[in-house]
Each structure stands twice: as structure tokens, then as C-alpha cells.
Amino acid sequence: MKETRFGDAYYAEHNGIVFLPRHLPGHRTAPHRINYRANIDLLRILGVDGVISIYAVGSITRKLVPSAFGLVKDFIDFTYGRGNTFFTDSVVHTPMINPFDSILKGRFTMEAIKEGCPMGYETIYVTTQGPRLETAAEIDAYRRLGADVVGMTLATEAELLMEAGIPNAAVAFSINWAAGLDMEGVSFLEDESIERITSRIMRIAVNALSDR
Numbered sequence: 264m265k266e267t268r269f270g271d272a273y274y275a276e277h278n279g280i281v282f283l284p285r286h287l288p289g290h291r292t293a294p295h296r297i298n299y300r301a302n303i304d305l306l307r308i309l310g311v312d313g314v315i316s317i318y319a320v321g322s323i324t325r326k327l328v329p330s331a332f333g334l335v336k337d338f339i340d341f342t343y344g345r346g347n348t349f350f351t352d353s354v355v356h357t358p359m360i361n362p363f364d365s366i367l368k369g370r371f372t373m374e375a376i377k378e379g380c381p382m383g384y385e386t387i388y389v390t391t392q393g394p395r396l397e398t399a400a401e402i403d404a405y406r407r408l409g410a411d412v413v414g415m416t417l418a419t420e421a422e423l424l425m426e427a428g429i430p431n432a433a434v435a436f437s438i439n440w441a442a443g444l445d446m447e448g449v450s451f452l453e454d455e456s457i458e459r460i461t462s463r464i465m466r467i468a469v470n471a472l473s474d475r
Contacts, residue, residue, distance in 0.1 A: 265305055269346070270298050272305035280469055281311055285416060294393035294415035300346045303423040313367055314431045315468040316420055318388070319457070320412035321441035321449075323402060326384040327412050329452060332436035332464055333383030334368050339410055340418035342392050347419045349426050362421045367432035370471040378467055386411035386435055390418035399443025413441050434468065436460050 264273050275282045283302055286292045306314065318335075320327070327333050340347075348355075375382050389405045391397055393415035397405075405413060412435050424431040439451045452460075 265308070267301045267304040267308060269301040269304055272298065272301040274305060274309075276309075278473070280472055281306065281309055285420070295342070295345065297416065297419075298346075299419045299423055300349065303420065303427050303429070304349075306424075306429055307427050311429060313364070313472060314424060314429055315367060315371060315472060316417070316424075316431060316433045317461070317464055317468065318414050318417050318433060318435045319438050320388065320414040320435045321397075321402075321439050322411075322437040323389075323406050323413055323441050323444070324386075324411045327386050327435060327437050328383070329437045329439055330456060330460065331381075331383045332434060332460060334371065334385050335363060335388045335412075335417065335433035335435050336385035337362065337387050338418050338421060338433075339387065339389040339405070339408060340422070342390055342415075342418060344392075345419050347422050349423065355426075357422070357426050359422070359425060362425060363432050364430035367430055367471065371432055371434065371467060374467045374470045377470075378463070380463060380467065383437075384411075388417050388433070388435060389413050391415055396449060397442050402441040402443050412437060434464055436464060 264271050273287055285297050322328055387410050389410035397413060417433055438457055439449055442449055
């Protein structure tokens with residue numbers, strides 16, 4: 264735990280790599296209540312110069328099907344009322360044309376190839392407010408807007424990382440079909456499958472960051 268100007272942030276460090284559990288250990292903080300500014304400010308204080316952020320998502324299109332993972336190309340932000348900027352006392356318009364770093368994306372891709380891990384296509388991630396899941400009508404609307412996957416955290420982190428000047432690559436892995444796309448309702452992968460996928464992505468991400 265470390266104090267920042269926006270509150271305390273929790274992290275661990277191993278071999279020069281910082282690990283930041285956004286929901287806190289035990290997954291006890293809902294997406295809309297995460298202290299995003301404290302988390303990203305912590306990375307700045309620690310001198311982190313590159314981030315690979317990992318997100319569990321629901322699949323909207325077949326670009327990323329359940330149990331697959333891949334890089335995120337861009338995002339759509341439907342969140343509200345969050346602390347999603349550091350510039351609260353001034354007017355700063357941060358460009359977001361390329362929100363994710365091409366070098367980090369390339370390193371992650373190369374490490375995935377070394378591991379023999381196939382990746383899905385680059386996706387468009389729509390960020391919803393949470394903590395509730397989306398309706399089938401909302402998912403249909405997001406698909407029409409061009410979204411491939413849905414989650415609740417990426418946009419806020421990507422915006423703050425861009426303001427902080429910290430290069431970022433985002434990796435999404437799907438744990439279910441989004442609402443209205445599964446005959447059984449919303450069926451999630453089993454915990455063991457999620458842990459296995461997460462461990463694989465973490466290993467690839469650590470290798471990609473360590474080789475810099």
C-alpha cells in the first residue's frame with residue numbers, strides 16, 4: 264500500500280515489475296468504485312515506464328470468443344461520474360487517436376508467438392459503468408457501434424495513463440458471451456479455466472515487460 268495525492272493504492276513488486284490489482288486482493292472493489300486516479304498516480308510515483316493492462320470481458324462479436332485473448336485496438340467510453348482525469352483545475356484536451364502503444368503491443372505479440380499462444384484479432388472495447396451487467400438491447404446497440412467486447416474498467420485507466428504519459432498496451436480475454444448472445448443467458452467460464460488463461464497472459468506480459 265502506498266499513499267498518493269488521490270488516496271492509498273495497493274501494489275506488489277517482483278523483479279522490477281509492478282503488479283497492481285485494480286479491484287484489490289479478493290476482488291472486493293466494484294468497477295465504478297475503483298480509485299483509478301490513485302492507481303495511475305502510484306505508477307507515476309514508482310517511475311513505471313510501460314504498462315500491459317489485462318481485462319476480463321464479454322464477447323460481442325466473433326473477433327474474440329470465450330476463452331480467447333487478444334490486444335485491444337480502441338475503446339468506446341460509456342462511463343460517468345468517475346475520476347477519469349488528472350486535470351481538475353485546468354483545461355487540457357488529451358489526444359486519444361492512438362490510445363495504445365505500438366511497441367508494447369508488438370512485444371506482447373512476439374512473446375505470445377514464442378509461447379505458442381494464438382491470439383484473437385485486435386478488438387474495440389466498450390466500457391460500461393457497472394456493476395450491473397448489460398441488457399441484450401444495450402449489447403445489440405454496442406455491436407452496431409462497432410464494439411467487439413464489453414467490460415467495465417479499460418476506458419478510465421487508458422484515459423488516465425495517456426494523461427500521465429505512461430505507454431500502455433491492453434489485453435482482453437473473454438470469459439462469456441454478452442447478454443442476448445448465449446442461449447443459456449450469461450454463462451461464464453469455470454474458475455479453473457479463467458485462472459489458467461490469466462496465468463498464461465500474465466506470463467506473456469511479464470516476459471514482454473522484462474525484455475524492454
